[in-house]
Every structure is written in C-alpha cells, then in structure tokens.
Amino acid sequence: MDAITVKHVRKSFGNHSVLKDMNLAVKRGEIFTLLGENGSGKSTLINILTTISLADDGEVQIMGHPIMSDAGLIRENISLNSQTVTLDDEFTGYQNLLIIAELRLLKNAKTEIKQISERLNLTSFLNKKVGKYSGGMKRRLDIAMSLLGNPEIIFLDEPTTGVDPKNRVELWNIIKEIRDSGKTVFLTTQYLDEADKLSDHMGFLNDGKIVLYGTPDEIKKNARRFVQINVDSPNVNLVNLPEEMIISKNNKGTSFVVDERNTDICIKILVNENVSIHSVVPQENSLEEVFFNVTKIDSEGN
Amino acid sequence: MQSIKQLMVLTKRILKQNLTNIDTVITVILMPLFMLMFFVYVLGGNIAMDGVNASTGEYLKYALPGFLLVAMAMGSAYTAVRINLDKTKGFLKRLHSLPIKRWVILGSHVLASVIFMIISESVVLIAGFVMGYRPDLSVGNFALFVAVSLLFAFTITLIAIPFSLKANSVESAGGFSYIILMLLFVSSAFIPMDGMIKPVRWFAENQPMTALVGITRDLLNNNFSFTSSNSLQSFVWLIGLIILFSLLSYRRYKMFSVKL
Numbered sequence: 171m172d173a174i175t176v177k178h179v180r181k182s183f184g185n186h187s188v189l190k191d192m193n194l195a196v197k198r199g200e201i202f203t204l205l206g207e208n209g210s211g212k213s214t215l216i217n218i219l220t221t222i223s224l225a226d227d228g229e230v231q232i233m234g235h236p237i238m239s240d241a242g243l244i245r246e247n248i249s250l251n252s253q254t255v256t257l258d259d260e261f262t263g264y265q266n267l268l269i270i271a272e273l274r275l276l277k278n279a280k281t282e283i284k285q286i287s288e289r290l291n292l293t294s295f296l297n298k299k300v301g302k303y304s305g306g307m308k309r310r311l312d313i314a315m316s317l318l319g320n321p322e323i324i325f326l327d328e329p330t331t332g333v334d335p336k337n338r339v340e341l342w343n344i345i346k347e348i349r350d351s352g353k354t355v356f357l358t359t360q361y362l363d364e365a366d367k368l369s370d371h372m373g374f375l376n377d378g379k380i381v382l383y384g385t386p387d388e389i390k391k392n393a394r395r396f397v398q399i400n401v402d403s404p405n406v407n408l409v410n411l412p413e414e415m416i417i418s419k420n421n422k423g424t425s426f427v428v429d430e431r432n433t434d435i436c437i438k439i440l441v442n443e444n445v446s447i448h449s450v451v452p453q454e455n456s457l458e459e460v461f462f463n464v465t466k467i468d469s470e471g472n
Numbered sequence: 473m474q475s476i477k478q479l480m481v482l483t484k485r486i487l488k489q490n491l492t493n494i495d496t497v498i499t500v501i502l503m504p505l506f507m508l509m510f511f512v513y514v515l516g517g518n519i520a521m522d523g524v525n526a527s528t529g530e531y532l533k534y535a536l537p538g539f540l541l542v543a544m545a546m547g548s549a550y551t552a553v554r555i556n557l558d559k560t561k562g563f564l565k566r567l568h569s570l571p572i573k574r575w576v577i578l579g580s581h582v583l584a585s586v587i588f589m590i591i592s593e594s595v596v597l598i599a600g601f602v603m604g605y606r607p608d609l610s611v612g613n614f615a616l617f618v619a620v621s622l623l624f625a626f627t628i629t630l631i632a633i634p635f636s637l638k639a640n641s642v643e644s645a646g647g648f649s650y651i652i653l654m655l656l657f658v659s660s661a662f663i664p665m666d667g668m669i670k671p672v673r674w675f676a677e678n679q680p681m682t683a684l685v686g687i688t689r690d691l692l693n694n695n696f697s698f699t700s701s702n703s704l705q706s707f708v709w710l711i712g713l714i715i716l717f718s719l720l721s722y723r724r725y726k727m728f729s730v731k732l
Contacts, residue, residue, distance in 0.1 A: 252562030
C-alpha cells in the first residue's frame with residue numbers, strides 16, 4: 171500500500187487553475203521530493219494532503235484512508251512543517267514541544283520529548299527561550315515538534331530555506347534518519363542539489379501536473395542529453411551550423427553544445443566545412459538542467 | 473473531553489504569551505491605569521459636570537466605567553495580533569493538520585481573549601478602589617455587571633477575528649482597535665456630552681459605546697433597570713454585533729480552513 175495516492179486531483183482559485191489532473195503515488199518509508207517553480211502549486215498540494223484544504227475534484231488517500239471520510243484518522247498519522255517555523259519565541263524549547271505533545275494527548279509526553287530531543291541534539295538547548303536560538307536550531311526544534319506522536323508521514327515544506335550550509339547538512343541527516351526509522355517524508359525544496367541527495371523518488375510539478383517522476387538517477391538518465399563539440403581554432407565556418415541546433419557556445423567560437431541526437435549532423439557539416447574537430451564530450455546531466463529544460467519546454471508549449 | 477483538554481492547552485498558551493510579553497502588559501494593563509490616573513488627577517478637576525467643576529472623587533465615579541471598557545478595548549488589539557501571528561507564522565496550519573476539532577482552535581483564542589480582558593478590567597477596577605472609588609451595587613447588579621463585561625469582551629473579540637485573519641501583517645491586525653477606542657472617546661465615557669457640538673453629540677448619543685458605558689455606570693451605581701434606554705440599546709447593540717461578527721468570523725475562518 172502506498173503512503174500517499176493522488177488521482178486526478180484538480181484545484182482552482184477563482185479562474186486560476188493551480189492543479190490540473192494531478193496524479194501521484196508516494197511509497198511508504200521513502201523520501202519523496204516535490205519540485206516546482208514558485209507558485210507551481212506545491213503548497214496547495216501539501217494543504218490538500220494534510221487536510222487543510224479540499225481538492226475541487228479527484229481522489230486522495232493517505233495510508234489507504236480516503237481524505238474526505240477519514241480526515242480525523244489521517245491527522246493522527248501525519249504532521250506538517252510549514253515554510254516558516256511555527257515556534258513561540260517567548261517559550262523554551264521544552265515548552266514548545268510540550269504544547270504539541272499535550273495537543274496530541276500523549277500519555278508519556280515527557281519521555282517522548284526527551285527521546286526526540288536526544289535524537290535531534292536539542293537536549294542542551296531545551297530550557298532556553300526559543301528567541302535565543304539560531305535559525306538552524308529553530309528548524310530542528312520545529313521538526314522535533316513534527317515527530318511527536320510518532321506520525322507515519324512527515325510533510326516538510328521547504329525546511330532548509332534560509333538555513334546556513336552547515337545546518338542544512340545537519341537537517342539533511344535528520345531527514346534521512348526519519349526515513350531510516352521507517353517513516354515517509356514528503357519534501358518540497360527550492361534546492362535541486364538537496365532533492366538529488368535526499369530523494370528516493372521525486373516529481374517535477376509544472377503547469378499543475380507532474381511532468382517528470384522517478385529516482386534522481388532515472389530522471390537525469392531519461393532527460394534530454396547533450397554533447398559538447400570542441401574545435402581546434404575559432405572558425406568562421408561554424409556559422410554554417412543551423413542556429414536552432416546550438417544550445418550554447420563559448421565566446422571564442424571554439425566550443426559549442428548540441429542535442430545528442432544532432433551530433434552526427436553537426437559533425438558532418440563541420441567536416442564538410444573543413445573545420446578541425448578536437449573532441450566530442452558527452453555532457454553530464456544535472457537536475458538543474460533537467461528542471462530548466464522541463465519548465466522551458468512547457469512554457470514554450472512544446 | 474479530549475477537545476476540552478486541547479482547548480485548555482491552547483488557551484493557557486495564549487494567556488501565557490500575553491502575560492509574559494512586556495509590550496502586551498504595558499499596553500493592556502499599565503496604559504489604561506496611566507490614563508485613568510491622568511484623567512482623574514490631571515484633567516478631572518477641570519471638567520465641568522452639571523455646570524460645576526467636578527471634584528477628583530466625583531470625576532472618578534463618573535469616568536471609571538469608561539476606563540473599564542478602555543482596558544478591554546485595548547486587549548482586543550492583542551487578540552487580533554495573536555491570531556494574526558499564528559496565521560502568518562504557520563502555527564494555524566500546523567494546528568489544522570493535527571487531530572484537533574476546528575472550533576477548539578478559534579475557541580481558544582476567544583476564551584483567552586475574554587479572560588485576558590477581564591483580568592485587565594479587574595486591574596483597573598482594583599486601581600479605582602485604591603484611588604477611592606466605591607461602587608453602590610447589589611449582588612444581583614454585580615452579577616449583571618460581570619455578565620455585561622463578559623458580553624462586551626466576547627463582542628470585541630469577535631470583531632477582532634475577521635480583521636486578524638484578513639490582515640497580512642501583525643502591524644495592521646490590531647489597527648481596528650483604534651476604532652473601538654475612538655468610539656469610546658467620542659461617547660459619554662470620559663466627559664458629559666452636553667458640551668459637544670451638535671453633530672458630534674448626535675453621533676455620541678447614538679453609537680454603541682455610550683449605551684455600554686451607560687449600562688456599566690447604571691449597574692455600578694445601583695441605577696440599573698432592564699427597561700432603561702441604556703439597557704435596551706446595549707442589549708440590541710451587543711446581540712446585533714455578536715450575530716454580525718460571528719457570521720463574518722465564521723466566513724473568514726472557513727475561507728482559511730475547510731472543515732473535514
């Protein structure tokens with residue numbers, strides 16, 4: 171059974187359609203990352219999955235429970251970390267955790283707070299007021315609040331935004347550790363390197379639909395591939411290459427990138443023009459390139 | 473039972489936030505006290521009542537009911553601020569994803585707000601006692617005085633909710649409380665209306681605060697009657713505002729979160 175199933179979900183705000191026939195399945199015990207540009211509907215989808223708002227159409231199941239009929243049960247099994255930290259600065263870390271523990275009606279609140287604080291290296295700060303915490307510590311405490319009550323699915327909406335590199339790596343380790351403890355993590359992020367390093371599966375959300383889905387390696391492998399053709403010296407004959415085939419070129423005119431499918435045609439043209447080819451190097455696909463290509467292709471309507 | 477327990481946890485949280493925040497304590501508790509002392513000891517002796525300058529004691533007896541309402545009105549700004557802060561920092565979202573009934577979340581803000589306003593009102597009342605104020609009221613009138621205070625606190629809390637959910641920042645969330653304070657200043661709360669210019673006087677006589685100050689004064693001075701103009705107007709205003717702002721609050725909250 172999948173942790174999350176989304177079938178044909180649609181959501182509009184007035185005339186603006188945010189999610190259009192959205193389909194998605196997130197497996198249990200994995201880190202799933204949802205990527206998309208600002209305003210692509212990531213938070214709208216999270217709001218629907220966490221029972222905060224309703225889809226206009228379609229079906230959503232969390233741990234096999236339909237969201238429309240079992241919202242109460244679902245809320246016991248999920249937790250949400252918003253884009254902003256939800257802490258009360260005037261309280262200590264312990265008091266913040268205790269509020270959530272009491273709201274979840276935990277019987278052994280103190281023991282659970284102690285265990286989670288130890289897991290997230292928060293013990294020594296627990297009795298200090300949160301107003302004195304650094305940004306990274308606040309994020310950790312915010313995630314600790316989400317772990318109280320042992321929920322099965324943790325929704326993390328851009329948890330590392332605004333966090334310094336050192337704390338970002340610490341948060342990555344925490345997210346991996348949550349997954350390793352058997353929980354499902356639904357993550358959104360602006361950082362593609364983060365998605366690449368953390369995700370078991372990921373999806374690109376564009377124009378209200380998942381346009382790419384797979385493991386980071388699958389996505390990179392199946393994406394459009396490019397080669398870099400290097401020539402020995404700047405040559406005016408390069409201009410004979412059809413402009414639409416050149417993805418990019420350097421200022422000197424000695425190196426240019428083309429779609430892998432056009433390599434043979436380009437080489438043939440260059441040879442016919444007596445251009446001396448120095449090397450042809452396949453380009454390593456990064457998620458960033460895949461992401462930009464996907465959004466570019468879609469915005470151009472191709 | 474579980475919902476009541478969760479209601480208490482959230483109410484305690486908001487009360488603790490208010491009582492440990494120095495800015496809130498200064499604005500809602502110390503500021504009304506300062507205003508009370510300033511009006512009574514500095515201005516009071518210069519205000520004519522029935523054509524003669526009032527003594528400090530006479531002015532205190534006249535103005536204290538108005539200051540009780542001022543203390544509560546100032547508290548309403550912080551009701552709006554707390555709700556707005558929970559909205560903007562995502563705490564409301566977190567609560568909505570937890571197994572908590574929707575009414576508990578907003579209910580805790582309402583309950584905490586009413587309790588905080590009653591604390592603020594009590595402090596001003598005690599200060600009035602220390603300054604020499606002696607009400608003349610029966611047990612029945614005292615119970616009615618408490619009931620009117622609770623109703624007033626509930627009403628201005630309800631007024632705060634749609635503003636706080638609509639506002640995009642904490643700074644603008646509490647702004648509506650100035651309207652309530654302005655209404656109190658342009659009423660019979662601090663000075664008799666006789667000397668006001670005609671249009672202002674007409675406005676003062678027909679706006680809710682004059683009737684509410686009047687009923688509070690009547691209750692504390694043992695002049696209360698259910699059929700008096702102050703009583704009838706106050707109940708009509710309070711019930712009308714409660715109905716109107718309950719609907720507006722419900723509508724605004726529903727836009728913010730669905731009931732599942």
